[in-house]
Structures are given as structure tokens and as C-alpha cells.
Amino acid sequence: xxxxxxRRGAPARLAPNTxxxxxxxxxxxxxxxxxxxxxxxxEEAITLATDFAQLRSLLVAQSFASISEPMLIILVSWxxxxxxxxxxxxxxxxxxxxxxxxxxLAVSGxxxxxxxLDQPFNGLIRISSEPMLNALHQFAx
Numbered sequence: 001x002x003x004x005x006x007r008r009g010a011p012a013r014l015a016p017n018t019x020x021x022x023x024x025x026x027x028x029x030x031x032x033x034x035x036x037x038x039x040x041x042x043e044e045a046i047t048l049a050t051d052f053a054q055l056r057s058l059l060v061a062q063s064f065a066s067i068s069e070p071m072l073i074i075l076v077s078w079x080x081x082x083x084x085x086x087x088x089x090x091x092x093x094x095x096x097x098x099x100x101x102x103x104x105l106a107v108s109g110x111x112x113x114x115x116x117l118d119q120p121f122n123g124l125i126r127i128s129s130e131p132m133l134n135a136l137h138q139f140a141x
Contacts, residue, residue, distance in 0.1 A: 021056050024139045025049045067118050072111075079107055 028049050033039040083104055090096040113125075120127045 020136050020139075021049070021053050024136075025053065027139075067115065072115075075111070 025046075028042065028045045031038075031042050031045075033042050083100065087100055090100070116123045116125045121129065
């Protein structure tokens with residue numbers, strides 16, 4: 001399997017497109033309980049595996065950017081015109097220039113954060129995938 005890096009003592013690293021969740025669900029379905037306690041545990045494990053599959057599907061769906069480039073271009077152009085208008089109409093003194101620079105920095109920072117948070121697994125601000133990989137490693141044991 002090319003998607004799984006195998007090293008001694010190291011947890012398996014699974015590629016995002018690996019269908020490990022389906023393998024885990026199939027393994028849980030294949031269990032044969034012998035008493036009521038084991039049946040209850042199997043039902044809970046199936047429920048957890050189903051919830052995990054829904055969460056995984058949601059993460060895959062949210063891993064793609066949802067902000068369109070034309071909208072972003074229109075937004076930046078609109079903000080450029082607004083700040084250009086403010087800078088042309090405002091009297092040229094240090095206070096006004098400082099206020100315009102701080103405002104432009106705040107707006108550009110907000111746009112940067114929106115773009116970064118739209119893609120949680122890429123960019124400068126990232127969500128770690130290590131907890132999910134550790135959970136899959138525990139299921140593989």
C-alpha cells in the first residue's frame with residue numbers, strides 16, 4: 001500500500017483519500033457478539049463509526065475553498081476604490097494618513113483571516129490532523 005508509510009514503532013500515516021473508515025466499519029460489522037453486553041458495545045461502536053464517517057465526510061467537503069475568486073476580486077476592488085476616495089478627499093495630515101493605514105491594515109487582516117479559515121488544513125493557520133491519524137492507528141491495532 002503506497003498510501004501507508006510503514007516504519008517500526010511509528011504510527012501509520014494514512015493519506016486523506018484512504019477509505020480507512022470503511023475498513024473500520026466493516027471490521028465492526030464483522031464482529032460476532034456472544035452476550036448482551038457485547039451486543040450493546042457493538043451497537044455503540046457502529047454508532048460511533050457512523051458518526052465518525054459523517055464527520056470525515058464533512059471534513060472532506062469543507063476542505064475545498066468556498067470563496068470564489070470573482071467575488072474576492074470584486075471585494076478588493078471595491079475596498080480599493082473606497083480607500084482611494086477617502087485618501088483623495090481627506091486633508092493630507094499625519095493623523096488622517098495614520099488612520100487610513102490602520103484601517104487598511106485591519107481590513108486586509110480580516111480578509112486574510114477569512115481566506116485562512118476557509119481552508120483549515122492549508123495555509124499559515126492549520127488544524128492538525130494528528131489526532132485523527134492517532135485514532136485511525138488505534139483502530140488499526
